[in-house]
Amino acid sequence: MTENKKEGASTKPLFYIIQPNITEGPNPNMQQEYRSKIKEKEHPKKEEKKVLEEDEVSRKKEDEERKLEQVKVEFGVYDAMKEIQNEIEAIKTVKDPKPAGNAEAIKEINAILEKESNMIKRLMSGEEEEKEQPAEALPVYQEERMDPKELKKMKEQISRILKTPKESQKPYCEAVIHGSKIRFQIIGRQDGDVKIKVGSSVHVVRLQDIRDFTIF
Numbered sequence: 001m002t003e004n005k006k007e008g009a010s011t012k013p014l015f016y017i018i019q020p021n022i023t024e025g026p027n028p029n030m031q032q033e034y035r036s037k038i039k040e041k042e043h044p045k046k047e048e049k050k051v052l053e054e055d056e057v058s059r060k061k062e063d064e065e066r067k068l069e070q071v072k073v074e075f076g077v078y079d080a081m082k083e084i085q086n087e088i089e090a091i092k093t094v095k096d097p098k099p100a101g102n103a104e105a106i107k108e109i110n111a112i113l114e115k116e117s118n119m120i121k122r123l124m125s126g127e128e129e130e131k132e133q134p135a136e137a138l139p140v141y142q143e144e145r146m147d148p149k150e151l152k153k154m155k156e157q158i159s160r161i162l163k164t165p166k167e168s169q170k171p172y173c174e175a176v177i178h179g180s181k182i183r184f185q186i187i188g189r190q191d192g193d194v195k196i197k198v199g200s201s202v203h204v205v206r207l208q209d210i211r212d213f214t215i216f
Helices: 002-009 030-074 077-095 102-124 148-162
Strands: 172-177 180-190 193-198 201-206 210-215
Touching (some): 148 180, 148 210
Antiparallel strands (some): 172 210, 180 193, 193 201
8 A cells, every 4th residue: 555655656747737927018098099099980971071072172163053054045155256257257267368259359459548548638638727727628520510409309318318217327328529439427407508527537528529329
């Protein structure tokens, strides 16, 4: 018996576990950890809100542009712009002498302007102090008196012109005055005289001095 006890005391266990030494770290701040998790959860929501706001701004801009286009169409803005563009193109075409026919038209316009300029110079010719005098001060062109029927017809035409409303432009007339063909506008009449506007100057001439009167 004694021998068996000694033999059991000296016998080592057949299986045992060695555990490593684990050092415990500092306790985490639970409140800080909780807030950090909340922030991580809220971040996707902010991104989603930003995207929604951008979509809303884009949608409002598109709505405003669509309404603006509708207003332009309703008020004929595009039609007006097209007319203005056509007028600009027409002016450019007239100013460009290359297209066929425009060169001839420009020559005719220049000839008319030169002709009117020469007529004005003839009417305004004379001494320096006589330039501002009315047309009756100019030499009277000697020729036969006008036929009474022709004179009556011209008076009726002049009366119709003078009845034109003030806001409307007076029509242009052409006649031979003192031997020269002149283009003018009639702006007044008194007794046997008529007031005419040639270019920017105004003259008074006698009805008896007017020949071959026509209205454009």
